[in-house]
Amino acid sequence: MISIQDLKNKIKKFPRVKLSFLPTPFEKLNNLSAMFKYYNIFIKRDDQTGLAFGGNKTRKLEFIMADVLHQKANCVITWAGVQSNWCRQLTAAAKKLKIKPVLLLFKKPAFSKEYDGNLLLDLILDAEIKIIEVEKEKKTMELSDVKDFVEEIVKKEKQKGNTPYIAPIGGSLVEGSMSVPLGAIAYLEVFLELYEQTMAEKIKIDSVIIATGSGSTQAGLIIGAKLLSPWTRIVGICVSEDKETMRKYVKNIIEHTLSAINIKEKIEDKEIIVFDDYLKEGYGVLNQEVAQAIAFLAREEGIFLDPVYTGKAMAGMLDLIKNGYFREGENIVFLHTGGTPALFPYREKFISFLKKKLG
Ligand SMILES: Cc1ncc(COP(=O)(O)O)c(C=O)c1O
Incomplete structure (x- = not known):
């Protein structure tokens, strides 16, 4: 285990420019928690990072744009x-x-x-x-x-x-002009931020649900959980690749990140939890379950998800709840990673799946 301060000091070594409003909000989803009464369901609002409609990339870009400036x-x-x-x-x-x-x-x-x-x-x-x-x-x-x-x-x-x-x-991946996995460093910090927010409210995080795409959001969170809260599961819902490919991406980013922060820790394959059961028709294809999951959260909590990433992650979370994946009494955190501007190009699909027509 490493102290919170030591981990903060390690992250501080990476130059950054301020682009986001942090920390992002963390709150309980009261209607969902009342409905699924065996679990407490929370949300972390990384859709509210602030810049140009927000999302998980703003945090990563704080480090990446600093690297752009550094490389002149x-x-x-x-x-x-x-x-x-x-x-x-x-x-x-x-x-x-x-x-x-x-x-x-x-x-x-x-x-x-x-x-x-x-x-x-x-x-x-x-x-x-x-x-x-x-x-x-x-x-x-x-x-x-x-x-x-x-x-x-x-x-x-x-x-x-x-x-x-x-x-x-x-x-995400260490390639091109990026020689350090800066995206994952940003999400290692998110785990720290979430950990402090939940500690302040005396909440023990059992599971964090995320959409996993290019892999650095999940890689950073897995490292954060391993170092600060090893009982926490980071559950990635694949939005594009099958679980073997996704696990390989995440593992590769984890290894680069641990070496960048100079921590010797072994993360086993089984600690990289990924589900590809919700991929269905593939990347970016909105289906009935995802449309319904988006409408469900909007109607219960007034929160919009997106059709490509977080909608799939919510459909996955709801299905995992239905199938008894979580233990009774678990505190589950849904990480909203943004993407809402992509709702609009899917208007025809929403109208058809939700069977809505103007009167
Ligand atoms: C809204 C949203 N959520 C989640 C992700 C996945 O994050 P990562 O690429 O770090 O796996 C993305 C990536 O594009 C995204 O745009």
Whole structure:
């Protein structure tokens, strides 16, 4: 075990720029807890980090943008799907710091190219955008998957006299210009923040439920739990990859992070808890259960989730509750990681799944 102060000191060693409003709120979901009476259900609102509609990426970007500044780059290049929350938050952070954002956005035929949701926000923020049409989108695109496109942009930016920084998708894997897993460092700090919030209310956290995509949110939380609260399970609901692939990503980020903070700790595969049962039709496809889970939380607690990540995580949590995964009396924390601007491009699906029509 390490003391809270020692862990804080380790995190302090990484330069950062302020972009978020922290700590984010933590509260009990009273209606859900009353409904599922054997459990206490809480929410941690990382959708409220503040910058450009918030979300988990703002915290990661505090460290990543400090690295961009440190490397004296004046242009930041990244990639993801057209409705990427990561790209929207990165663009906003870059703009605030007077750095040029360049986005490589991959679009499947089923996705609209209309300026809506995150893509509309990217346009308003004035990111430089290149859209690539693809048949199938692998969500956790590593740099090796997009290398040729990125190299072309790097070359063009250098010709213009710019110094580019290549930021990996989701701020997760150690690749491109990022030599330290800064995204996971940010989420190690989130566990600390949550731990202090729950300690203040004398709550012991049994389980934390999250959507897991590129892996650093889960990796950081797992390390935090292992060091401060080893009884806490960090339960990742896969949104894009199967559980073996996801576990491999998370494990890799954990190893890099432990080495970056100079802690010798062994995290076993079985401690990386991931469920891929809710992946269903795949990344970004809204189905009936997810639409209903989103409507359920909105109607019970007045909180909006998103269709790609947190909606799936909520559908997963509700199913795990139904199937008796949690022990009686557990304190369960749902981590809301943001993504709500992506609700709007899914309007037709919501109307059809929720059978709603204007009167
Ligand atoms: C809203 C939202 N939640 C969760 C995640 C997953 O976080 P991570 O990529 O760290 O696994 C993402 C990633 O894009 C996201 O946008």
